[in-house]
Amino acid sequence: MPAMADLPETEDGEYDHDFRADPEPYRVGRGEEGVFKVQPYKSELLPRWGYADPATAADAAESIYEQFLRYRRDEEFVGMDLARKYLQMGYTRAMRYAHYPGGKKYDADGTEREKVHWADPEKRKAALIFDHVLGRVEADEVYQTRKREWREQRG
Structure with a gap:
């Protein structure tokens, strides 16, 4: 089974792979790695994401969290991890604007x-x-267990 880095990519830079149908190549990675490349999760999470102002962030974070809970219910670890990454990315992008003009x-x-x-x-x-909201996801016992198991089995 190929690792994520060995998968072919589309012209858009996404992995040419359906991670819901075949999650095996997914690797947790570092930080926000893969957030724009892992389908179909990118298509499900990116439209929910935004950080223009506190109201937008609150709507986005809650919507992504609700999707995280669906992934957890459906036992889709890859979706759970990508939801975490979108929350993390919301934090890091908003903080960049908070610290640096423009x-x-x-x-x-x-x-x-x-x-x-x-x-x-x-x-x-x-x-x-x-x-x-990221803290809620990272503290989720189901997520932590699945993440540990995923890393032990796949890296």
């Missing part, structure tokens, strides 16, 4: 800009909403 972490020459506390307080509020 969300730009690097200058044109590639040097990292100085953090500002808080360049965008509304984005900080949005980030904290995602962080709260």
Whole structure:
């Protein structure tokens, strides 16, 4: 069975693979890895995701959490993990805007800009909403057990 990195990709950069039909190649990976590449979960989660302001973040985080619970009920670990990654991505993207005016972490020459506390307080509020829901997912005993088992069996 091929690992994720060995799977062919579409022109859009997604893996040319249905991870619901065949979840075996999925690897948990680091951080938000695979969030835009793993189908059909990307198509189910990305439309729910947004962080423009606290209200958008609250709607997005709750919608993604509800989808996480469906994946958990249906015993779809890959979906559960991707839902976690979308929540994490909501937090990290919103915090980037909270710390850096316009969300730009690097200058044109590639040097990292100085953090500002808080360049965008509304984005900080949005980030904290995602962080709260992410904490619920990461504390979920079913998720933790499945993640540990998945890593032990597949890496």
